Amino acid sequence: MFAPPVKPSLALIPLAALASCGSPPPDGRGVGREETLLSVSATGEAETRPDQAQFQAGVNSWAKDARLASDANAQKIGEIVAALVATGIAKRDIQTRAVSVQRIDWGDRKGQYQASNVVNVTVRKVADAGAAVAAATQAGANVISGPDLRMTDREGAANSAYAAAFKAARARADAYAEAADMRVARVLTIRDSGGVQGDRYLPGAAPVAPPPVVMEQTAQQASNGSVMPGRTISSVSVQVDFALERK
Incomplete structure (x- = not known):
């Protein structure tokens, strides 16, 4: 014999559960x-x-061989650094950015070697930046870029x-x-x-x-x-x- 199906009774469902069904979920x-x-x-x-300035100064040197170009470049960059220090720039504010030696295979200097050295200079007072750039140029810098003005x-x-x-x-x-x-x-x-x-x-x-x-x-x-x-x-x-x- 088959038992008749049992009908669910609403009385079995708690009233609290019924009340919660209509409440929206928390956002x-x-x-x-x-x-x-x-x-x-x-x-x-x-x-x-801005209260600080940064600029880059460097020099390109040419010679018939790599050693001569490198030696000439090192001497000239030393003169540039000395000139910057003489204006009041601390050595800790002068940082080497790029050093290279390469053979030139084109143009009027074909067959020679080019040595390059570029330093980054931080000037702690913007008012002193012009004098520092001028000192580097007068000392022989033929690569100048900047200044980049910034804040401490x-x-x-x-x-x-x-x-x-x-x-x-x-x-x-x-x-x-x-x-x-x-x-x-x-x-x-x-x-x-x-x-x-x-x-x-x-x-x-x-x-x-x-x-x-x-x-x-x-x-x-x-x-x-x-x-x-x-x-x-x-x-x-x-x-x-x-x-x-x-x-």
């Missing part, structure tokens, strides 16, 4: 059931005066820009909330989107491609050899999630 972003999520993107800028406290300048970006995000969130007859209850997340500092890319938290670098302020070489530091702009972006609630 993984931290937004409460009576709150509204608002995501805001904002940018901030900070201007900083790069991170401090960037942090000022980030603070401005967050303040802008909060002001925008307050404006949205006021228009919606709400108020900002909490800050949920803050995401660093990175930015630029002069010609330097500031990476953000997300693995995105760097933005195009635009020079806001470039160094200028005046006719009298002085270096104009100008201002370096740090520009960054942040994304902030806010929780809004009714007033």
Whole structure:
């Protein structure tokens, strides 16, 4: 004989379980059931005066064999370093960047050897950069590039820009909330989107491609050899999630 099928009884289901079926799951972003999520993107800028300069100075020498070219080059680079030290540049701020010796197989110097030596020079005061470049040139440097103006406290300048970006995000969130007859209850997340500092890319938290670098302020070489530091702009972006609630 076959037993008749048993019909399920609703009485077997706890009332608490029934009540929970109609409740939405908790929001993984931290937004409460009576709150509204608002995501805001904002940018901030900070201007900083560069206080250091870097430039590269070097010399190319030619001779009929590699040894003669190398010896002549070493003597000349020694004279350049001595001239830089005489202007007040510390030896620890002079660093070799490139040394090479190669045979020339083209042009008027075909068959000769070219020796090259380039040093990187850090000038601790921008006002002294012009005199340092002039000293290197007068000592025989025939390779000069720069100056690259920079700041001792790069991170401090960037942090000022980030603070401005967050303040802008909060002001925008307050404006949205006021228009919606709400108020900002909490800050949920803050995401660093990175930015630029002069010609330097500031990476953000997300693995995105760097933005195009635009020079806001470039160094200028005046006719009298002085270096104009100008201002370096740090520009960054942040994304902030806010929780809004009714007033």
